[in-house]
Amino acid sequence: MSKLPVSGTSAWRFLRILCVVLCYVDGQPTEAAAQKLSMLHAQGPTIVDASNRPVVLRGINVGGWLLQESYILKTDSLDSQARIQQALLRTMPETAVEEFYRQFRAGFITKADIDFIAKQGFNCVRLPFHYDLFLTAAQRRIRTRAMQNPVNLNAYVQALSTWYDQKQLFTDSKNLEGFRITDDVLNWCAANNLYVILDLHAAPGGQGTDRNISDCLVPLDLWKRRDAKGRLIYQDITVRLWEKLSARYKNDARVAMYDFINEPNGMTAANGLAGDNSELNVLYSRLIDAVRAQDDQHLLLLEGNGYGNEYTNLTPDKLRSKDKRNLVYNAHRYWCPNTSTATDPNPNQINLIRNLAAFRDQWQVPVWVGETGENSNEWFSAAVQELNARSIGWCHWTHKRIEGATSLLRVPAYGSLLTPQGRAALLRNSEFRNCTVNKDVIAALMQPTGPPRPFAAHTLPGTIQASDYDLGRNGSAYYDTYAARTDFANHTPTNLGDAYRNDGVDIQEVTEASSKSFAVSHMAAGEWLNYTVTIPQNGTFLLQARLLNTTTTPTKLLLRLNSKSVVGTITAEPTPGWQTVSAGTATLPAGTHTLQLYVEQPGAVVHWLRLAPPGPAMPSGQ
Structure with a gap:
């Protein structure tokens, strides 16, 4: 990052102070934004900072915020954000639904939440987001039409093709909500010396069969849908989105990694795909090349098939991209053994700790557990104890959820999302000040090997x-x-x-x-x-x-x-x-x-x- 020249004049002193106060100038980070954090890179199997000191990223996902997952909101019967929106649109005009979501995103995660995460001792935040937040309001309306009625899907795909060709996608960085929220999170995290992982959680077209995760209109369309010109248009759009994100944040040390695509799944021959991860290889190689073409040297997190864990034909020697620098391989660990002896016969299936460490050592690449949780405190402690012992970073899922026992914060029940009273209660209850701290979860994550401690003060009689x-x-x-x-x-x-x-x-x-x-x-x-x-x-x-x-x-x-x-x-x-x-x-x-x-x-x-x-x-x- 270039700095203003030092001068003894008051004018230069004023300009330097102004530059330090501002967080962005023309979309680029200033000294104030990144003065405590340095750009991370890979040194063999280790993530290190600019001084080559090892950095083990241990953090929290802020899931359920920029993409609503139904179980986090306790709306399981509605399955996905699209179905939640469809239900809302049956009783509310579209403008009212948009306003509700604006208010939800404004209050579900705020600086108070990030401050709290930092105070617990975590050093990073993973930011899962939906690609539609980088569409304009007019573009999102056309997607909403396709979401409401499948007969409108072809029109949406054609619109995407037109916008892509005319370079009308992801261009208004000052007004698009995705950029504005990302900038806020980066500012809040920098104030607390926290790194941020940018996670494309719901990719264009949908990266799998699980609608709750990808909020897809049609499952696996990221890999299948072609436009009138025969292009895999959703893949082109995914590359375009990461090009725009890279252009904006390529010099931003607050960003630890780009998580290209969250949890690809269902990429099997039975679902009409190759079944050997070749489609993932092609897109990941395109994404790597697109980011590196902009002289962006950020760490790039790859997620395997099978919810982020299986890497056949995705190992560094198999990737089509020639640039293998600063790659990190991901695992998502849920409901599996934590013992060091448990192993999978497939060495490229790396959610088990023994496989994870062996993969890192064999390929000399860093590995990181981008999601883990949804279990008991005993499982949490056993998992982080084993991961910490091997200097493998991890990110707990998730920060807050409705009546959630496994998250850091528990949001009080709010009733039904389909009533005005319920929506008002959700907006109110999910504010940081109205949540309950699950101190047992925090203790399990941050003190996994410590002695027992009082949960409450007990004085006798x-x-x-x-x-x-x-x-x-x-x-x-x-x-x-x-x-x-x-x-x-x-x-x-x-x-x-x-x-x-x-x-x-x-x-x-x-x-x-x-x-x-x-x-x-x-x-x-x-x-x-x-x-x-x-x-x-x-x-x-x-x-x-x-x-x-x-x-x-x-x-x-x-x-x-x-x-x-x-x-x-x-x-x-x-x-x-x-x-x-x-x-x-x-x-x-x-x-x-x-x-x-x-x-x-x-x-x-x-x-x-x-x-x-x-x-x-x-x-x-x-």
């Missing part, structure tokens, strides 16, 4: 909510027989109650005395929960538990101090309804201790534990 057990790993803060999903075909949730926390512990919402809270349920024999407690002074305590017996036989729970001595036994007969059970008294020493609730005979749903001074019985409710 007092009441301990059963669901407020310590933060930490399975076998350390708690023990549950099923704490992580490692088989993609097994959809059994680790938390059978699907409430409050994201561990293997099963937690359900309960209502007592007209107040909603949480209770631990489905406890098997041998499972246990630990609670860090502080006892200011030696004392004798009355031990109580509020629970529900869901069986026809007595349940039996043990209270242990520091995993050794049993200080109380809680036995509950099969009585209908909630009951408060006394476990006698115990004399406990002052200090900080671990109180453990151990399941000897299962069947209890436990709401709370209470250690109170001996005397008149305390109320049995909340």
